Amino acid sequence: MNGFALGAEQEEWCGQLRALAADRLRPLADKGEPGRVNRPLLAALGELGLLERVFTSGALELCLLRESLAYGCTEAETALALQGLGAHPVLSSGTPEQRARWLPEVRAGRAVAAFALSEPGAGSDAAALALEAVRDPGSKADADGYGGADGGEGGGWRLSGEKCWISNAPEADFYTVFARTGEGPAAKGVTAFLVPADRPGLSGEPLDMLSPHPIGRLSFDGVPVGPQDLLGEPGRGFRVAMDTLNRFRPSVGAFAVGMARAALDATVAYTAARRAFGGVLGDLQAVGHRVAEMATRTEAARLLVYAAAGAYDAGSPDVPRRSAMAKLLATETAQYVVDHAVQLHGAVALQRGHLLEHLYREVRAPRIxxxxxEVQRTIIAKELYR
Structure with a gap:
């Protein structure tokens, strides 16, 4: 890829992915239940080798993958992305034992991963999280296999509190959990843990959300964790979280671009054929100009996403700023494009099951x-004034 266009092989691969999403993955998605983990869909993503790509691809290839899947099947794109988000901390910061236990299952679509950062009082302000990890060197943790053998500083912790708005909860098989261990104030006292879903004291419930993918609440009632559950070092969990988000933010933008392109293509086709006022809608200057604006914004967002991904792959020091810009512009653009696509289609786009009705529900959440x-704008401003 040069600075302005994909190469022929990349374009061909993206076309294959769009066809695969529509022909193979869309029927599986349609059989799923909104708000529930679709395990047959995950298994297909594993069989096709697409989940493997989440962990072996560079940021640009990940963006192309997510954009192309989103164009044909948003459910498949989201299922794939959530596997990456939940398991990337294991890949980047996990122990050899953790990687061997969980990553092959995630890549095959047999184990469901989740990224558990947000809380009822700590959404946008992630450093304010309150889930508490209290030292527990007692014999019970040791007997259960969660504590250290010496019962001292090598002992375990007990997690108490709540997580909320967690994708794939409460059906995930394991969670990347961020808790306050108190090594320092704010972000400096956060630690990341890998918590299997069957750990005693861990429970959850689904939330009925506008977005069709599974989201839930988790409750931690003295959940035992030990040194072998750590992801990275104590007190360094916020870095684990931010490294994960910096990798995936450009590809959230790619997801949004995929939706925008699907809405744009549907609008061009519809306004070129829909007869009104003695011609077709596309002949009306107001309509043509609106579609032109939709196309221009979509292309600008696409290029910014690719540029941010390229910066990540190149190890550029300005990745946080570029990632924030890409997510901001792409998600706001997708909202604009889908909304105007609905407007130009009229009432037909509001019918349950219409592509644009589906995209209208899907496109809102990525802005949050x-x-x-607002957080992305704050990141951009801080980076500019650094």
């Missing part, structure tokens, strides 16, 4: 999760 648009 993995850092709301």
């Amino acid at each position: 999760y993995e850092g709301a648009s």
Whole structure:
């Protein structure tokens, strides 16, 4: 890829992915239940080798993958992305034992991963999280296999509190959990843990959300964790979280671009054929100009996403700023494009089951999760004034 266009092989691969999403993955998605983990869909993503790509691809290839899947099947794109988000901390910061236990299952679509950062009182302000990890060197943790053998500083912790708005909860098989261990104030006292879903004291419930993918609440009632559950070092969990988000933020933008392109293509086709006022809608200057604006914004967002991904792959020091810009512009653009696509289609786009009705429900959440648009602007400003 040069600075302005994909190469022929990349374009061909993206076309294959769009066809695969529509022909193979869309039927599986349609059989799923909204708000529930679709395990047959995950298994297909594993069989096709697409989940493997989440962990072996560079940031640009991940963006192309997510954009192309989103164009044909948003459910498949989201299922794939959530596997990456939940398991990337294991890949980047996990022990050899943790990686061997969980990553092959995630890549095959047999184990469901989740990224548990947000809380009822700590959404956009992730450093304010309150889930508490209290030292527990007692014999019970040791007997259960969660504590250290010496019962001292090598002992375990007990997690108490709540997580909320967690994708794939409460059906995930394991959670990347961020808790306050108190090594320092704010972000400096956060530690990351890998917590299997069957750990005693861990429970959850689904939340009925606008977005069709599974989201839930988790409750931690003295959940035992030990040194072997750590992801990285104590007190360094916030870095684990931010490294994960920096990798995935450009590809959230790619997800948004995929939706915008699907809405744009549907609008061009519809306004070129829909007859009104003695011609077709596309002949009306107001309509043509609106579609032109939709196309221009979509292309600008696409290029910014690719540029941010390229910066990540190149190890550029300005990745946080570029990632924030890409997510901000792409998600806001997708909202604009889908909304105007609905307007140009009229009432037909509001019918349950219409592509645009589906995209209208899907497109709202990315402006909030993995850092709301306001958070992205704050990141950009801080980086500019650094």
